[in-house]
Amino acid sequence: MDIEQTKIPQATAKRLPLYYRFLNNLHTQGKLRVSSKELSDAVKVDSATIRRDFSYFGALGKKGYGYNVEYLLSFFRKTLDQDETTRVALIGVGNLGTAFLNYNFTKNNNTKIEIAFDANEERVGSEVGGVGVEHIDDLEEKLGDISVAILTVPSSAAQGIADRLVKAGISGILNFTPARISVPSNVRVHHIDLAIELQALVYFLKHYPLNEEEAEEEQ
Numbered sequence: 001m002d003i004e005q006t007k008i009p010q011a012t013a014k015r016l017p018l019y020y021r022f023l024n025n026l027h028t029q030g031k032l033r034v035s036s037k038e039l040s041d042a043v044k045v046d047s048a049t050i051r052r053d054f055s056y057f058g059a060l061g062k063k064g065y066g067y068n069v070e071y072l073l074s075f076f077r078k079t080l081d082q083d084e085t086t087r088v089a090l091i092g093v094g095n096l097g098t099a100f101l102n103y104n105f106t107k108n109n110n111t112k113i114e115i116a117f118d119a120n121e122e123r124v125g126s127e128v129g130g131v132g133v134e135h136i137d138d139l140e141e142k143l144g145d146i147s148v149a150i151l152t153v154p155s156s157a158a159q160g161i162a163d164r165l166v167k168a169g170i171s172g173i174l175n176f177t178p179a180r181i182s183v184p185s186n187v188r189v190h191h192i193d194l195a196i197e198l199q200a201l202v203y204f205l206k207h208y209p210l211n212e213e214e215a216e217e218e219q
């Protein structure tokens, strides 16, 4: 995602793939334009936020006309590098890793898990979701120029694997383990901790119950 060049705030950048997916569907259906209300209903982001987001990339919707689908799509394609597939490696082919390999992000056709690694001899040499599983000992040799990795190993193994990934030239790690891993400042780590997210949801439901008006504002 070329955020640096276009100076899009990170919160906006995070919503781009969501917008992109929906607009792509509209385009496939032959729709030429879309209103911020329609977009808002579909992606569950309030229309003021959508208008502000879109203003960052020079898409100014006209009243009574909406946004030009073609223009937005071509912008998103460029910004999200949709024309280029990002190759991804997955480390740890257990319960979660297997699910990701089978899913393989087919809805987001600009990322593809190309190679997987595991320490378990029984898994090495097999194919899961069409992706070959290599031995973790061969990580440095087999990674090639892949720069993004998904980490689904036990948390005890996470830091050691992250160190090796960094040495091998990885620049982004999507960390599903509960371990908070340390990496040099030029490497980006996104933590996805499902247990924490779930706990936060339960906490919010209990302490900040939403009424309908607030729900509108929260969107």
Ligand SMILES: NC(=O)c1ccc[n+]([C@@H]2O[C@H](COP(=O)([O-])OP(=O)(O)OC[C@H]3O[C@@H](n4cnc5c(N)ncnc54)[C@H](O)[C@@H]3O)[C@@H](O)[C@H]2O)c1
Pocket (backbone or CB within 6 Å): 091, 092, 093, 094, 095, 096, 097, 117, 118, 119, 120, 123, 136, 151, 152, 153, 154, 155, 157, 161, 176, 177, 178, 194, 195
């Ligand atoms: N399963 C879930 O629903 C879930 C949900 C949220 C988070 N997580 C987290 O994701 C991670 C994986 O969970 P899981 O349930 O898939 O575990 P799992 O035990 O099923 O799978 C872990 C895999 O990592 C491999 N492995 C172990 N050490 C390794 C190493 N040094 N190098 C390479 N591979 C190694 C194992 O052989 C195994 O295949 C854990 O950290 C877990 O806490 C899991």
